[in-house]
Amino acid sequence: MKTKKQIIEGYAQKLSLSLEKDTYLAEDLAGGNWRALRFPAYCIQKLPHVRNLKECFLDLANIKIENNESQSKYYNQLTEFHAVWFASHSLKLNIIAMEHKSSPILSPNGKRNRSCDILAKRSKTNLYFEVKSLSRQTLTQYIDDSISQDHVFFKPSLPSKHQKNWINKMLWKSFSKGADYLICRIPTWSSFGVPAFGTRWMHKIFGDVRKLNEREYILRAQLNVPPFFKGLYFIRNRRYLFINLASKRSD
Secondary structure, eight states: OOOHHHHHHHHHHHTTOOOOTTBHHHHHHHHTOHHHHHHHHHHHHHOTTSBTHHHHHHHHHTOBSOSHHHHHHHHHHHHHHHHHHIIIIISOOEEEEEOBTTBOBOOTTOSTTOOBSEEEEETTEEEEEEEEEOHHHHTTOBOOTTTOSSOOBOSSSSOOHHHHHHHHHHHHHHHHHTOSEEEEEOOOOOSTTSOSSSHHHHHHHHSSEEEOSSSEEEEEOSSOOOTTOOEEEEEETTEEEEEEEEOGGGO
């Protein structure tokens, strides 16, 4: 069985792509960073038919190591591969296309030809996904030797209103693009002993959110939710949480 590194290197060779040493992907390949490599490797191996896969992979592979902005761009691109894996593996959808600037994904509910990130199908129904990553917060990580050399810390250290405000902005963008779903990746650090991805994490961000089961929640939104929008997914590694938004218009 091929490793994730071998799958990606083989695909790059097939594309006659020389993986430059000054890129983030080459760095992750050299270090065997399976957390970063697993989702592109899955798409290459399991979903070779997906439209724009090659173009999105080339974009990922060509991001050079420069500064926080370039690192954030790399994380964002990785999140799109993560979201494709999630929609395929976890939601069992048929993935049709990934967005690329040369080939937009236009929802019939979108405005001003704004493109979604993923097109999938359930039976014969098209589903449009927008994908967002709060990658800039990931770049605030630091080590405090006075506390521990074994733990990485971030600012802010806990879920906060900052994340809620960011999510609301991403929801508005999703609505304008006509997306059926929004998929978000948010760093989920927390204080010692406090679950970092679950009910308490949800309450820290949203306050009054009602738990339906281990993965699903319902939230009364503070904004008007269009009728075509079906919900919000949070993804973390191989886990996910789902929020069904009740529009304030339903009062």
